[in-house]
Amino acid sequence: MHVFFFISGSSWHAEYRFYSDPTCQTGTLTAAAEGHLRPAKISSPPRVHGATDFDFMVERAFLTLFDPGLVQSLQDDRRCGPPGIWQVGVTRDVTPSQGCAPLGITVPSVEYELVRVETEPSSGHTVLMLGHTDGPKKAAAKRRPTAFQPPLLQCNGPELPPLSHLLNGYSPAPRGPLPATLLTLAAVTLLTALL
Template sequence: MEIYRADEHRPPVMPRPSHPPEHLIGQWVSGQCEVRPAVLFLTRYLTFHGDGRTWEGYYQHYADPLCRQPTFTLFASGHYRQGPRSERVAGGTDMVFRVTRARATPLSPAAVQMLNASGPGGCGAAGRWAVGEEQDITETGGCQALGIRLPHTEYELFK
């Protein structure tokens, strides 16, 4: 349909871009509580830097599907690249995210107990976790207790 022939009964149908821009810039925030595999509930706040290749994000994890009981926050950063067009979702593009750095902040006594049970070299400074105190987990190759291994590759679908 051509735009000049549109009216209130026949709005124009604008073509969707077939491929996202190669360089993402700006922020993206979860619209609601997300459910991920392994019974994880989280919200995400991601920033894509103007250099077109680096990103960082905060992942707020919760104990419940309504995202009302925070357990820990994960800050992650790294690089991304645009993959091929999705074979499963029309108009979608596969993106590849490489996580190279991470920090974790426990937000509940249960999370602190779990992290402090990690052996030396398994998740930040062993036995030194406290509620609300962030630790870098990059040097320990991630955090076994949280299921995080560094470096790590994530695959996401953008549409």
């Protein structure tokens, strides 16, 4: 899976690209979501040292399907848009259908996220740690992760500055969308400023 994250002020947009092969050559689907984010209002001290809880409000969602079998399976499922709308490679807004239940997408919703930014001592790479929860989500307090998934590494492209450049130059003043790299470059920039 590849993740792209764009943040401007308190608004966010994320794209999650899924593949059916380990080399990420054959796309299955791209799920995109957008909304607003804020640091969570938690009265107790941080539950995980060095991490901050955030609330990501999911206000809109989009799907692009690349697998013909997946297109066929969703054609008549009204929980994922009107019948017959799906085509390979065509993006559809699933907000009017309140998401896509067969794929676990609910709009509107709130994603409760635990975030920590670290630098690997051996390589100097910046990593973004996102929360992981086990079991069903019930009470709001139980939805908040208390452990981390494997870290997301920043991947620099030749046209993009190293992450440390953006981290050191972050200004919370309003401006246009930040450039994005594979795996949350802009997210790391904003979240580091808020931590």
